Amino acid sequence: MTDHIIIGGGVIGLTLAYSLACQNESVVVLERGAGGQGTSRAAAGMLATDIELREELHALAARSRRLYPLLARRLERETGIDCGYREQPFLLKRKEREHLFPAVGQIDPRRLTTALMYALRTRGISIEEQVDITRIEESDDFIRVESNTGIWTGRTVTIAAGRGSQAMLATAGISIATYGVKGECLAVRLAGRPLRSILFDDSVYLVPKADGRILIGATELPHDETVGVSVAGVTSLLHAAERLYPPIRDAFIEEVWSGVRPQTISGLPYIGVTSSARRIFLATGHHRHGILLAPATAEVLSATVRLIQKEEVR
């Protein structure tokens, strides 16, 4: 039996697994597709300012911003992978007002999930991919997770499966209310004039990444969970980007992609315990802020899921 089963190999699940692994807990990660290839891959990786966040999340976000450079440094030391953490100026344009933040952090989400997976596997933590969860069942002494490829038992299970979480939880009789918000994004390269700041207005943002790409994002299409990038989406992003930063017209398009963010009805993520199940924990519904909130979510949850263990060992 494993101590902790984590369902969802996105940034939230992987960060939690890493946090537990560092505390010598045994962990298994179950992922529907391939680790880090879902919504996490679609994110731009800005560690957003509080202006974009609801007040309830400010403390959690502040903790995460503090933890990110430390996490990136440790991962780089363990794996040799540079997660692209850096801080740069951030110019927010809102109607008549402009606000310049001198240093806002960002991370490269793809490198981050790659580094996390590498670090986990090096520590002997298995990340099982292509696993479709069919049922979660809690008994007095353990939790049982059934899937198309096998059955796992553990002391706790944490559901960090983004939009997929709701259906899984329903099999254990737990209901949460989430919906998908599709986002489309593109990456361009602009020769000659490097953009040094993040630019952000009401309809678009431009994020220069460590590898020289500039990310342009992102559309928000509530209740749309289709795959693919629409012409209308790209057109609106490019028009808005050109208005915000005219030199972008000379850039070359490198990649377009989309993802589905898990949003909750309340607008706040589900993090922590459930009222009806002792061994089932939640970390989902982070909407646009999954990357930002991952380290603090992992910190809170790793402490929470370990409590049950301490109770039982005693």
Added chain:
Amino acid sequence: MRLHLISTGSINPIDEIKTFQSLQPYTDQLHLREPNLSAAELLDLIDALLAQGYTSDQLTVHDRVDVAHVAGIGVQLTRHSLRVRDVRRHFPNLVIGKSVHSLAEALAAEAEGADRLLYGHIYRTASKPNVPPRGIDALKQVVTFTTKPVIAIGGITPDRISEIAATGATGIAVLSGILSQADPLAAVHHYQEVRV
């Protein structure tokens, strides 16, 4: 009672990492007081401890504000360190412990923004052979007049824990009683056995 371990000042990171790992479940705070290690060596040691099960809020490095900031752990400031006030000004989120030796120093440290006070030495100790111990009454006074957690240090053996606890101190810090013993794990168990 919280148990703080203070390193001996002569850590051999390669040999002793296993010892620290075995002590981790019993340690509320591990203080790295290693003036002979360079910043890079300290960071290596801290990362090794973090990779072995220590959490960042379980670790404190003495004196080196730079190392504490980069590693994301706490710092313990002593007499020869930067002033609490200046460190607090530049690092509002850093956990700052301060070593104090009198009520006046304790009150000053608290006012400057220290999070935790290390007060001593309480009993006669081989670490400070020529300085008279402060005694249990002085500890009681510091605990009474400050609002921050007070950790008592200096010559604390397991049989003295109950006396320390009675003053209201948050914890004890132990150096030679554990890490200088031939079997540190057995020593830590002796401290654990005293339930207060």
